[in-house]
Amino acid sequence: MVDTLTHAREVVARVVDPEIPVLTIEDLGVLRDVEQDGERVVVTITPTYSGCPAMGQIEDDIKRALNRAGFADVGIKVVYQPAWTTEWMSKEARRKLEDFGIAPPTAPADVRCPKCRRGDSRLIAQFGSTACKALMVCSACGDPFDYFKEH
Amino acid sequence: MSEAVVSGVPQGMPLPQADSPLAPLVGHADDNLVLAHRVGEWISKAPELELDIALGNIGLDHLGVARALYQHLGKAEGKTEDQYAMGRTDREFRNLLLVEQPNGDFAHTIVRQFFFDCYQLQLWPDLARSDDEIVAGIAAKALKEAEYHHRFSHGWMLRMAGGTDESRQRVRDAIDGLWRFTGEIFEGNAAIYRDGWDGLVGDMLGETGLSVPDDPYQKTGGRVGYHTEHLGYLLTEMQWMQRTYPGLEW
Numbered sequence: 001m002v003d004t005l006t007h008a009r010e011v012v013a014r015v016v017d018p019e020i021p022v023l024t025i026e027d028l029g030v031l032r033d034v035e036q037d038g039e040r041v042v043v044t045i046t047p048t049y050s051g052c053p054a055m056g057q058i059e060d061d062i063k064r065a066l067n068r069a070g071f072a073d074v075g076i077k078v079v080y081q082p083a084w085t086t087e088w089m090s091k092e093a094r095r096k097l098e099d100f101g102i103a104p105p106t107a108p109a110d111v112r113c114p115k116c117r118r119g120d121s122r123l124i125a126q127f128g129s130t131a132c133k134a135l136m137v138c139s140a141c142g143d144p145f146d147y148f149k150e151h
Numbered sequence: 152m153s154e155a156v157v158s159g160v161p162q163g164m165p166l167p168q169a170d171s172p173l174a175p176l177v178g179h180a181d182d183n184l185v186l187a188h189r190v191g192e193w194i195s196k197a198p199e200l201e202l203d204i205a206l207g208n209i210g211l212d213h214l215g216v217a218r219a220l221y222q223h224l225g226k227a228e229g230k231t232e233d234q235y236a237m238g239r240t241d242r243e244f245r246n247l248l249l250v251e252q253p254n255g256d257f258a259h260t261i262v263r264q265f266f267f268d269c270y271q272l273q274l275w276p277d278l279a280r281s282d283d284e285i286v287a288g289i290a291a292k293a294l295k296e297a298e299y300h301h302r303f304s305h306g307w308m309l310r311m312a313g314g315t316d317e318s319r320q321r322v323r324d325a326i327d328g329l330w331r332f333t334g335e336i337f338e339g340n341a342a343i344y345r346d347g348w349d350g351l352v353g354d355m356l357g358e359t360g361l362s363v364p365d366d367p368y369q370k371t372g373g374r375v376g377y378h379t380e381h382l383g384y385l386l387t388e389m390q391w392m393q394r395t396y397p398g399l400e401w
Contacts, residue, residue: 050215050292051187051208080219081288083295125201126303127208135201151295 008041009034011069018057019130022100025058029088032079040073041066046084048151049131086151103136103147111147113138121145164230164238166245173224175340176286177235178374179274180220181246184236185382186267187213188389189254198257205303209264212296219289237393241382248373249332251382258311258321262329265304269351270336271297273344305355312359327364334369 012034013026025031025045033044043062047055059076066074086105089097094104098114103121112119118140125135133146167173190210197203221232250267254260275297278290311318337345356362372378392399 047215047292049212050219050289050296051211051213052215053211079288080292081284083288083292125205126299126306127201127205129204131208131211 005034005036005041007069008036008066008071011065011071012043012062015058015061015065018054018061020097020100020102022096023093025062027090027093027096029084029086030058037075040075041071042075042077044077044079046079048084052131054130084151086148097148101145102133103145105148105150107150108147111136113141113143114145115143116141164234164243166243167224167228172283173227176220176224178245178247179278180217180224180235181244182250182267183213183220184217185244185246185385186250186264187211187217188385189250189252190260190264192254193260202257206260209300209303212293212300216289216293216296219292220286223285223289233393237390241378241386242376244373244378244382244386245376246373246378246382247332247335248370248379249329249335251373251379251385252329252332253381255325255328256321258318259325259328261304261307261311262322262325264300265308265355266329266333266336266352268297268301268304269348270344272301272351273347274341277343308355309359312361322359323361326361330364331366331368331370335371335373338371338374 012031013024015025015031017023017025017028017030020028028048030045030048031043032046033042035042035044043066045055045058045062055078062076063074089105097104101114103111103114108123110119111121113121116138118138120139121136122139123134124137124144128135128146132148132151134149135144136147137144166177187210190206190213193206194203194210197206217236218232221235224235225231247267249263252259252263271293275290275294279287279294281287281290308322311322313319336348370379
């Protein structure tokens with residue numbers, strides 16, 4: 001029998017990013033802490049970017065997931081310090097990201113195409129489909145791809 | 152503050168006392184909110200799709216910073232972020248005149264952004280050392296984003312200054328038109344940011360051979376609520392929904 005806090009942690013850790021559904025908020029490093037305060041479960045998250053529009057959705061998803069698992073009273077705490085960094089993204093998360101077709105964060109010179117897996121690509125646009133991504137093109141296969149910016 | 156009551160219209164709200172450590176935060180939040188709205192006006196009509204996306208993303212970052220600051224202010228003052236953004240009149244906004252200036256052409260937008268980014272690169276490292284932990288956290292985050300915005304505006308300054316005669320002339324016109332709003336950035340305690348800003352802007356001028364107007368005239372007033380006429384129109388559009396349906400939530 002797992003204790004309730006462990007259970008709450010497992011439930012929250014399974015919540016996925018609404019824009020990159022192969023990654024959980026734990027993979028991304030957005031999930032910082034899950035605590036219990038009496039009946040209340042308090043989840044601490046940190047935004048990837050100040051204006052990341054997915055944050056509202058993530059908060060709703062966390063609440064919904066916990067409610068469904070039987071936790072009625074949920075609080076969300078958003079912290080900015082220390083500032084989120086792509087260094088918190090696990091190796092496993094980076095692999096999943098690449099398989100999904102998004103080049104994982106690395107120094108811009110080391111970016112490799114997630115499709116043909118070769119290096120040598122160049123930046124097309126500094127800002128991509130979401131705040132956390134830039135748009136690059138592969139010099140080998142010619143395909144454009146999203147690159148998760150090192151931040 | 153006006154005592155007039157118009158039924159159904161959100162009334163003005165008291166701001167922190169001028170000597171409160173929170174007072175300057177209203178200005179920083181307002182700068183970011185107003186500029187977020189301005190760059191957002193480019194969405195669907197920027198010169199290229201990539202620029203549309205870039206300006207939209209930059210706007211989102213500014214909006215995020217503004218929201219974080221309003222939420223922090225709201226906690227201390229028992230208000231919501233919407234009350235700050237949607238419940239104040241132009242006379243109660245404390246943003247710089249620079250950020251409320253109309254987008255003009257793309258050169259005006261970029262020069263305005265470049266001047267502002269150079270300022271934010273001085274402000275956030277300073278506030279990241281704040282005794283107020285929340286402010287320090289917001290500032291540390293905002294600094295990373297400001298660096299990225301600066302890379303964008305700096306790149307476009309170079310490209311337009313070194314592009315065609317037409318693009319170079321447009322950057323010149325934009326610098327001439329916006330220069331008079333830059334002095335205000337360094338009023339009061341913000342004087343400490345002057346040297347750093349002068350360095351960044353001076354490097355750009357040196358690199359491109361561009362120059363600033365000889366005319367020393369500088370226009371100020373934003374930090375005490377005296378704005379150019381443009382802010383009223385911007386707020387009318389931005390606050391329309393909340394003024395029509397006060398308290399509306401999505």
